[in-house]
Amino acid sequence: xxxxxxxxxxxxxxxxxxxxxxxxxxxxxxxxxxxxxxxxxxxxxxxxxxxxxxxxxxxxxxxxxxxxxxxxxxxxxxxxxxxxxxxxxxxxxxxxxxxxxxxxxxxxxxxxxxxxxxxxxxxxxxxxxxxxxxxxxxxxxxxxxxxxxxxxxxxxxxxxxxxxxxxxxxxxxxxxxxxxxxxxxxxxxxxxxxxxxxxxxxxxxxxxxxxxxxxxxxxxxxxxxxxxxxxxxxxxxxxxxxxxxxxxxxxxxxxxxxxxxxxxxxxxxxxxxxxxxxxxxxxx
Numbered sequence: 183x184x185x186x187x188x189x190x191x192x193x194x195x196x197x198x199x200x201x202x203x204x205x206x207x208x209x210x211x212x213x214x215x216x217x218x219x220x221x222x223x224x225x226x227x228x229x230x231x232x233x234x235x236x237x238x239x240x241x242x243x244x245x246x247x248x249x250x251x252x253x254x255x256x257x258x259x260x261x262x263x264x265x266x267x268x269x270x271x272x273x274x275x276x277x278x279x280x281x282x283x284x285x286x287x288x289x290x291x292x293x294x295x296x297x298x299x300x301x302x303x304x305x306x307x308x309x310x311x312x313x314x315x316x317x318x319x320x321x322x323x324x325x326x327x328x329x330x331x332x333x334x335x336x337x338x339x340x341x342x343x344x345x346x347x348x349x350x351x352x353x354x355x356x357x358x359x360x361x362x363x364x365x366x367x368x369x370x371x372x373x374x375x376x377x378x379x380x381x382x383x384x385x386x387x388x389x390x391x392x393x394x395x396x397x398x399x400x401x402x403x404x405x406x407x408x409x410x411x412x413x414x415x416x417x418x419x420x421x422x423x424x425x426x427x428x429x430x431x432x433x434x435x436x437x438x439x440x441x442x443x444x445x446x447x448x449x450x451x452x453x454x455x456x457x458x459x460x461x462x463x464x465x466x
Contacts, residue, residue, distance in 0.1 A: 220450035221459045222332055223247035224433050225266060229454035232305035233273065234264045235312045236323050243327040246460035249365070250324050251332040251452055254317055254348065256341035261293040262317040262348065266336065274299040274314065289341065318351060321358065330363045332387070338373040345373055349380045359383040367408055375403040387430070391418070397425045406430055406449070411439055416446045423447070437462060 226238025227245050239250050253266040269286045270276040276286045276299050283290055293316070302312025315323075317333070324331045338344050348366070358364040359381065366377045367387035374386040386404035391413045400407065406428035409418070414431045422429040431443050432452035440462055443451055453459050 216444050216463055219444060219448065219463060220248040220430075221246060221456050221463070222249040222251050222430060222432075222450050222452040223456040224251050224452045224454050225253065226250060227454070227456055229435065230457075232302045232309050232312055234266055234315070235301055235309070236315050236319065237302065237309055237312050239320060239323050240327070242456050243324075243329055245457040247329065247456040249330045249332045249450070250320075251334065252320055253334045253336045254344070255288040255336050256344050256347070257288060257293045257296060258290055259292045260343065260347065262344070262351065263288065263293065263296055264315045264317060264320050268337065268340075270296065270299060270314070273304055274301045275303065317348070321352070321355075325355075325357050330365070331358075332365045332367060334389070335366060335368040335370070335373050335377075338368060338370050345376045345380070349377060352384065353381055362405075365406070371400070371404075378403040394421055397422060397427060401425050401427055408432060408452070411443065414443060414446060414448065419446045419448060434459075 223242030225233035226235065227242040227247070228238055231238035231241050234252055239252070242250055252264050254262050255265050257263055265273070265288050267273065268288065270288060270291070271286050276283070279299060280286065280291070280295065288296070296314050299314060300311060301314045302309030321331060335344060335348065352358045352364060360383065362385050365385040365387050366374055367389050368374050369389045371388045374388055377384055378386045385406070387406040387408050388400050388404050389408045391409035392400050392407055397407070404427070407422055408430040411431045411434050414429070419429050428449040430450040430452060431448050434440050434443065434451050434453050435455050437458065440451060440459055451459055
């Protein structure tokens with residue numbers, strides 16, 4: 183069961199206060215609340231470096247991110263790698279390297295084959311030779327930066343044993359099993375619950391927008407919900423908070439939407455531009 187939230191969390195103050203208030207007290211209240219909103223770097227600093235690479239994760243840390251969001255899939259030989267798409271075509275040179283393996287699904291290639299790919303040149307020449315990282319490599323980099331990780335299990339139903347392998351990789355590392363440093367999320371909510379059952383110390387987040395009734399069930403195995411930015415309203419934020427759930431929003435890259443969500447009282451914002459959100463959070 184998730185740890186109970188405070189009855190009146192700071193983030194809720196921005197929601198409960200009328201938005202028409204513009205006095206010093208209201209502004210100060212907003213600043214205090216916004217300081218606690220977590221900056222979640224979407225696939226790393228992916229507006230500035232090739233997504234889901236060690237370069238993007240390191241850059242996100244330097245830009246002030248609090249959490250590094252990353253995507254996990256499983257190779258043909260059962261290794262966990264950090265890739266968003268089902269196929270490697272968009273973000274690597276797999277078409278040139280292995281033309282006969284079309285459609286180049288992650289699950290069709292071995293770790294050795296995937297590790298031979300260039301995962302950086304598509305983004306820019308300076309990133310030529312960047313590789314697809316394994317989950318273990320990524321977690322080492324995030325840990326070294328003393329950051330938190332938000333791991334999305336992508337289409338876990340397509341990868342037999344992926345939950346067991348994930349749990350096996352993190353269960354003996356006290357950095358990841360204490361102080362809420364590791365969160366698992368998925369659109370397939372039952373896999374979030376499976377991780378929670380196996381490793382209660384890892385936080386759970388459900389992707390999507392559970393309705394009011396669904397939130398009652400979600401709160402027993404997850405600590406947060408993570409809907410798309412366009413579906414988040416002030417009322418929904420209140421609804422989630424009343425059920426002891428944090429609320430994040432994805433993927434936000436413009437200042438206007440960031441400000442709107444901050445005023446709604448969200449607990450975290452997922453962005454390709456952690457530098458922009460950090461600047462906005464500091465100046466507000």
